[in-house]
Amino acid sequence: MNTAPAPLSCFSFGVVDHVAHLVLNRPEAMNTMHPAFWRELDQVLTVLHRESQARALVISSTGKHFSAGMALETFGGAIAMDDQSAEGRAAIFDLLTDMQTTFTKLETLRIPVIAAIQGGCVGGAVDMVTACCMRYATQDAFFCIQEINIGMVADVGTLQRLPKLIPLGVVKELAYTGRRLPAHKALGYGLVNEVFDSQDALLAAALQCAAEIAAKPPVAIWGTKQVIHYSRDHSVDDALKQMGWVQGAIWSNAHVREAVAAMKEKRAGNFTALSELQSFREIGL
Secondary structure, three states, X not given: OOOOOOOOOOEEEEEEOOEXXXXXXXXXXXXXXXXXXHHHHHHHHHHHHXXXXXXXXXXXXXXXXXXXXXXXXXXXXXXXXXXXXXXXXHHHHHHHHHHHXXXXXXXXXXXXXXXXXXXXXXXXXXXXXXXXXXEEXXXXXXXXXXXXXXXXXXOOOHHHHHHHOOOHHHHHHHHHHOOEEEHHHHHHHOOOOEEEOOHHHHHXXXXXXXXXXXXXXXXXXXXXXXXXXXXXXXXXXXXXXXXXXXXXXXXXXHHHHHHHHHHHHOOOOOOOXXXXXXXXXXXXX
């Protein structure tokens, strides 16, 4: 990676064989999300989106629980939630928009994202993993829309994305009651792709899937992610039109020939990386 993220306190991060691996590494605090978490996650995702070395991202965690969600002490100290004036309440809207934008970067990242979840995935952690492409879990994993248990509405993506992943009645039950959804039920509903006996097996499977994705033509993976997300949110007719535009934009006879040759010769394909992105904010005149 050409521009490595600055030193991280909430995560460890690396890229090996085109697979990026971001690890929540504050198990003593149950990997809760305080201001540094949001700052560092946004920073890493910005770099991954701009550059081209990584072709898939795995997000995993350390300790007993994937994440216990928001660090509630944050809102009693570093960040004030002022409900005493119209101006203060308006500022809450802008604060939430900023937080939502970070998790939306997972959804709009140019590469697929796989979440590997052990133990508790609570509150803000549900917001985060529902923005990922795939979720793998251990047998002891559970999901909890914790916000209702502390007197508030889940506000960083769960209520918007979860209904697109599992039945609406199940979403309402979880959101209204704050009950835990165990991994085996999450598997049945389609929230997770697979359940594993151990955290080691979980991580190995997530990294293996990421490696398989990284072996495909990056621009075809990019196009596939674009089309799936567009199809989710639009009519079939509109999505078919978008499919034609995407295919016409990225079609490569060379990639098809190389993919077929690699299969026949039982070797890895040799594909061009995505172009690195540039920003007018970062270009000097």
